[in-house]
Amino acid sequence: QASLTVLRIDPELFDFRLYASAAHKHPALTLGQWADSHDLVAAINASMYLPDGVTSTGYLRTGETVNNGRVVSKFGAFFVAGPDSPDLPGADLLDRSTDDWENLLPHYSMVVQNYRMISSDRRLLWKPGGPKHSISAVGRDGTGAILFILCREPITGVDFGALLLALPIDVRVVMYTEGGSLAGLFLRTPVRSQIWLGRSLPEFWASGSQ
Numbered sequence: 001q002a003s004l005t006v007l008r009i010d011p012e013l014f015d016f017r018l019y020a021s022a023a024h025k026h027p028a029l030t031l032g033q034w035a036d037s038h039d040l041v042a043a044i045n046a047s048m049y050l051p052d053g054v055t056s057t058g059y060l061r062t063g064e065t066v067n068n069g070r071v072v073s074k075f076g077a078f079f080v081a082g083p084d085s086p087d088l089p090g091a092d093l094l095d096r097s098t099d100d101w102e103n104l105l106p107h108y109s110m111v112v113q114n115y116r117m118i119s120s121d122r123r124l125l126w127k128p129g130g131p132k133h134s135i136s137a138v139g140r141d142g143t144g145a146i147l148f149i150l151c152r153e154p155i156t157g158v159d160f161g162a163l164l165l166a167l168p169i170d171v172r173v174v175m176y177t178e179g180g181s182l183a184g185l186f187l188r189t190p191v192r193s194q195i196w197l198g199r200s201l202p203e204f205w206a207s208g209s210q
Contacts, residue, residue, distance in 0.1 A: 011090035058113030076116030077175035082109030134198025
């Protein structure tokens with residue numbers, strides 16, 4: 001069994017920011033440390049990284065700082081925020097196969113590219129098989145709300161996507177952001193404050209808890 005934690009965020013009520021050690025010129029922080037140092041309401045992994053530990057695997061830009069300027073052909077989703085026009089959504093998930101992403105990306109100050117797990121027409125695109133691990137992801141629902149999603153229990157990408165599609169949350173575009181023990185989700189509100197962290201498969205079986 002696996003449970004999903006899904007945080008639904010209205011982009012008209014909240015701003016989105018991207019924090020990275022390379023841009024801030026200090027060592028990498030934990031999810032909780034990033035949240036505390038910048039007084040964040042919520043936080044989730046932005047992307048996976050290349051072996052140098054600082055360069056994103058896909059296109060990543062925030063303001064004038066470009067972490068990786070190469071658009072990866074096999075990555076089909078873009079998270080965007082900070083538009084230059086009030087006519088554009090405050091934050092969005094673009095599907096590379098259906099959205100005019102080449103013209104839209106320059107109009108946003110923040111862009112993160114990753115693997116597309118679920119398309120805008122609710123098709124599960126992840127290939128069957130592969131390892132089981134915790135998964136963090138970012139998505140959009142049918143109303144335009146942004147979804148921060150985490151499954152702590154080790155799970156395949158296909159099962160993760162199938163669970164999302166079965167939930168009554170009208171999930172649309174979903175992109176994978178991190179897996180394993182590095183995946184996490186942070187929340188701090190007057191009602192509830194908590195941090196959820198991914199778990200490795202050996203840790204999961206050794207503890208026998210969920």
